[in-house]
Amino acid sequence: MGNQYWVGAYSPDGGGTSQGIRAIEYRNGSLHDLGLAHPADSPSWITAHPGLPVIYAALEHRGEIAAYRVVSSNKVESLGRPVAAGALLCHLTLDAVGSTLIGSCYGDGRVLAYPIAADGSLGEPHLAVASEDPYAREGHAPRASRSHQSATLRNGRIITTDLGHDSLRVWDLVAGQLVLRQRIILNKGDGPRHLVEHPSGLIYVVTEHSVEIIMLAPSQEGGYEVRSRTALGDAFIPGEHYPSEISLDSRANRLYVGVRGAGSIAVLGIGADGVPLPIGMESCAGDWPRHHVQAGQALIVANQLSNTIVAFGLNAEDGRPDRRLSCLKLESPTCLAAQTLP
Incomplete structure (x- = not known):
């Protein structure tokens, strides 16, 4: 049995060539295109509900979220009308029990919490308090x-x-509303983009502008504090290279970071103290690695500007994605969302 993914992408309204959401499968070392699942305008980020046959897509340049009911391994159908979000909606995630969808908007800074009905459809959102520039x-x-x-x-x-x-x-998520608990201020110009949590409770944040991984650790006050900073490696230059996705290896002992502009995947080990240690880098065999996911002992990378999705085998000793297994031509891919069908 293979791993099935919904592929988000940019359509012409976002400068890409995709027609919408596509379905692919990774099976026995090979990638397979399952076809267009549903037309959509720049569904740049997709997330799947953990308990319902429903997926959500951020229609980035429309500033809307679309919900879809999964009808087969390669088809979805609209679940109600798209709901408004904000400018350049770029990310979606679900809370721990699948009752709330959180949207992040790059264009206007909005963070919104949407209640999820029993059928997976979205209700009216709660708008979180706006961020203030700590360096103003x-x-x-x-x-x-x-x-x-x-x-x-x-x-x-x-x-x-x-x-x-x-x-x-x-x-804190209280009755479907986001209640601010803590603000963590980094250095001016860091540009925190994405993060991942380790089973130990440590949090690794990749910065788009300073090209680092910042490690956050639980504090005595019950929040989080900056514990370390690690450069991705000497080959990466701020202002020329732009980290995108960060992920944790399935064994929780390595980090993978896609680096746009360098066309590579940076690999870092995690020391006994939790501090990342650069291992090396490998080519992503494409241009602008926007997103990646791990499937067993393979890393699957969405190369946005070269219109490819590439699967790499992971080295058993150091975890580097050093063996190209399969390449699939696909228009302007930006996101790979796993779906376990009920």
């Missing part, structure tokens, strides 16, 4: 807020990144 000074206009990702932590809280304000915020 009197007489200087504040920088734009750029919400980029939300993630559900193992303790049930929600954490969000703001690439424009160089900060992260931790929230």
Whole structure:
């Protein structure tokens, strides 16, 4: 049995050539195109509900979220009308029990929480309190807020990144509303993009502008604090290379980071103290690695600008994706969302 994924992508309204959501399968070392699942305008991020045959797509340039009912391994149908979000909606995630969908908007900094009905459809959202630029000074206009990702932590809280304000915020989800618990201010110009939580409770944040991994650790006060900073490697240059997705190996002992501009995947080990240690880098065999997922002992990479999805075998000793297994031509891929069909 293979691994099935819904592929998000950019259509012409977002500068790409995709027609919408596609379905693919990875099986026995090979990638297979299962066809167009549903037409859509730049469904740049897709997330699947863990308990319902439903997926959600961020229609980025329309600023809307579309819900779809899964009808087969390669087809979905609309579940109600798309709901409004904000400018350049770029990321979606679900809370721990699948009752709330969180949307992040790069264009206007909005973070929204949508209640999910029993059939998977979305209700009216709650708008979280807006971010404030921690480096704004009197007489200087504040920088734009750029919400980029939300993630559900193992303790049930929600954490969000703001690439424009160089900060992260931790929230409690109370009766479907996001209640701010903590703001973590990073260095000016870091540009936190995406993050992943380790089973130990450590959080690894990849920065798009400073090209680092910042490790957050639980603090004595019950929040999180910056514990370390690790450069991705000497080959990566801020302003020329732009990290995208960060993921944790299935064994929780390595990190993988896609680096746009360098056309590569950076691999870092995790030391006994949790601090990342650069292992090396490998070519992604394409241009602009926007997203990636792990499937067993393979890493599947969506190369946005070269219109390819490539599967790599992972080296058994150091985890490097050093064996090209399969390549699939697909228009402007930006996201790979796994789906386990009921």
